[in-house]
Amino acid sequence: xxxxxxxxxxxxxxxxxxxxxxxxxxxxxxxxxxxxxxxxxxxxxxxxxxxxxxxxxxxxxxxxxxxxxxxxxxxxxxxxxxxxxxxxxxxxxxxxxxxxxxxxxxxxxxx
Amino acid sequence: xxxxxxxxxxxxxxxxxxxxxxxxxxxxxxxxxxxxxxxxxxxxxxxxxxxxxxxxxxxxxxxxxxxxxxxxxxxxxxxxxxxxxxxxxxxxxxxxxxxxxxxxxxxxxxxxxxxx
Numbered sequence: 001x002x003x004x005x006x007x008x009x010x011x012x013x014x015x016x017x018x019x020x021x022x023x024x025x026x027x028x029x030x031x032x033x034x035x036x037x038x039x040x041x042x043x044x045x046x047x048x049x050x051x052x053x054x055x056x057x058x059x060x061x062x063x064x065x066x067x068x069x070x071x072x073x074x075x076x077x078x079x080x081x082x083x084x085x086x087x088x089x090x091x092x093x094x095x096x097x098x099x100x101x102x103x104x105x106x107x108x109x110x111x
Numbered sequence: 112x113x114x115x116x117x118x119x120x121x122x123x124x125x126x127x128x129x130x131x132x133x134x135x136x137x138x139x140x141x142x143x144x145x146x147x148x149x150x151x152x153x154x155x156x157x158x159x160x161x162x163x164x165x166x167x168x169x170x171x172x173x174x175x176x177x178x179x180x181x182x183x184x185x186x187x188x189x190x191x192x193x194x195x196x197x198x199x200x201x202x203x204x205x206x207x208x209x210x211x212x213x214x215x216x217x218x219x220x221x222x223x224x225x226x227x
Binding site for chain 1: 115142146150151152153154155156159167202204206215216218219220221
């Protein structure tokens, strides 16, 4: 049973527009969430994180929103750039180093 | 810093053969994780080590899988015998200090395993 779900396997967005990647989770004990980005033939790299005491965290073009009541988080990329084309994984943890990852969403930013 | 190093990058083998994947964590990192990536299940944690000691191997799928960390700079993941359903990308990751849970995990480039 997937505790962290990314229901959209792929997403295409025009350059300059907003990309919104979604993630849902089932375990209410999760209190720390992360997004990782993965390019082909490379390992995932950390992008941004958020603690459950917050509902928003921003880092440049990247913003993560957390809706605890809906058990939902999203990653917004504004403006989207061709270099953002990658697979994005969300991950969650419940007080430990152990992260539960989703299946990933492949983002394609069209020039 | 060279980052996390994994070898081989690609491995093609036949069913029943033994496969050994290797990982060198970032120098000074004392915790190491092995993950498996598949389309259906995403990134799954298989096992992690702290100070060379296996702490949690609950993600290891079955007895055919084993992992060792003989020293702070080297770990292996072995599959014996291998099966076609083991085909996946295997990642190794390390972090400086496991007690600090907000530490980012640094991933290696992965080993793509194909079992025919």
